[in-house]
Amino acid sequence: MLSEFDLIRQYFTRVNHNDARIALGVGDDCALINPTPGRQLAISSDMLVEGRHFFAGADPFALGHKCLAVNLSDLAAMGAKPFAFTLALALPEANAAWLQAFSRGLLSLADQYGCHLIGGDTTKGPLTICITIWGEIVPSQALRRDRAKVGDDIWVSGSLGDARLALAGYLQGVQLASTELEIAATRMHQPTPRIELGLALAAENLAHAALDVSDGLAGDLGHILTRSQVGASLFLDRLPAGEVLQRQSRDLRRAFTLSGGDDYELCFTAPRAHREKILTAGSTSATPVTRIGFIEAQLGLRLLDDQRSLVDFPINSFDHFLSS
Numbered sequence: 324m325l326s327e328f329d330l331i332r333q334y335f336t337r338v339n340h341n342d343a344r345i346a347l348g349v350g351d352d353c354a355l356i357n358p359t360p361g362r363q364l365a366i367s368s369d370m371l372v373e374g375r376h377f378f379a380g381a382d383p384f385a386l387g388h389k390c391l392a393v394n395l396s397d398l399a400a401m402g403a404k405p406f407a408f409t410l411a412l413a414l415p416e417a418n419a420a421w422l423q424a425f426s427r428g429l430l431s432l433a434d435q436y437g438c439h440l441i442g443g444d445t446t447k448g449p450l451t452i453c454i455t456i457w458g459e460i461v462p463s464q465a466l467r468r469d470r471a472k473v474g475d476d477i478w479v480s481g482s483l484g485d486a487r488l489a490l491a492g493y494l495q496g497v498q499l500a501s502t503e504l505e506i507a508a509t510r511m512h513q514p515t516p517r518i519e520l521g522l523a524l525a526a527e528n529l530a531h532a533a534l535d536v537s538d539g540l541a542g543d544l545g546h547i548l549t550r551s552q553v554g555a556s557l558f559l560d561r562l563p564a565g566e567v568l569q570r571q572s573r574d575l576r577r578a579f580t581l582s583g584g585d586d587y588e589l590c591f592t593a594p595r596a597h598r599e600k601i602l603t604a605g606s607t608s609a610t611p612v613t614r615i616g617f618i619e620a621q622l623g624l625r626l627l628d629d630q631r632s633l634v635d636f637p638i639n640s641f642d643h644f645l646s647s
């Protein structure tokens with residue numbers, strides 16, 4: 324049986340981080356950090372609980388990826404560069420095969436973004452994974468939620484709705500071919516944090532406001548609108564549907580792009596004058612970006628069809644589309 328200390332040493336300790344900012348990593352009472360002079364730290368936590376955020380028995384490699392990806396996504400949405408994270412883990416048992424796969428999923432994504440695991444806590448309990456992450460940012464470049472301006476375009480990265488479609492495939496009787504379910508499920512289990520795009524937007528101050536879409540576009544955009552005291556119109560049929568969702572009915576497409584959840588795409592607002600530069604930032608960061616609407620003074624969220632007529636479509640109500 325692995326002791327807590329063996330487990331930490333074996334799966335969660337890097338001997339050498341090769342980063343002068345990390346004076347001391349895992350193994351002491353605290354990690355010691357030399358922050359880059361002149362940078363602000365962007366800090367965020369996200370907790371994943373078995374049965375609530377992922378299914379019991381979830382694949383441990385994908386889970387390791389996902390729990391770091393959702394934290395990296397918060398840094399992306401702020402325009403911050405990943406730096407380090409801590410991992411607080413409650414485990415029902417010390418299962419070597421599970422830990423091996425989990426730590427590989429976690430640390431391979433960490434390595435991809437140069438984000439160092441510098442500490443944490445480990446305890447016995449129902450499977451719960453809590454990560455706190457640090458990024459660095461140039462002061463004044465942070466992509467906040469409260470800076471959207473009337474007349475801004477609204478943009479979204481990548482595509483929406485496939486993660487929600489996978490959930491419907493598992494639980495709600497939407498029939499998907501097994502290859503389609505697999506593609507959609509990859510979106511659900513292994514989201515791609517949009518770090519490069521967030522950095523590109525921040526570096527040139529291209530966006531006024533941004534956040535990452537975790538609970539559904541309409542609801543999350545609502546946070547920008549509330550914090551910025553503005554309203555918005557969205558072109559319902561320009562919302563970029565995921566590759567599997569694209570082949571579903573129009574109503575399901577509309578419902579899941581608008582309020583699907585688990586997308587981890589960036590939604591941001593930006594002045595019209597930045598359109599060209601934003602398209603360039605999208606291509607240099609290899610991240611598709613789509614213009615989906617605009618910010619206006621009238622509070623609330625309105626949905627438009629391609630002729631700019633108001634569409635009466637229920638936000639946050641999938642049940643109607645899933646009942647058949």
Ligand code: ADP
Nearest residue numbers: 331335349350351352410412441442443444445
């Ligand atoms: P303490 O009792 O002082 O909190 P711990 O025994 O919990 O110390 O942890 C020992 C060392 O291992 C600390 O440096 C801590 O940050 C690190 N650590 C514990 N759990 C994890 C984990 N899951 N991932 C990474 N580091 C961890």
Ligand code: MG
Nearest residue numbers: 443444445446
């Ligand atoms: Mg401890």
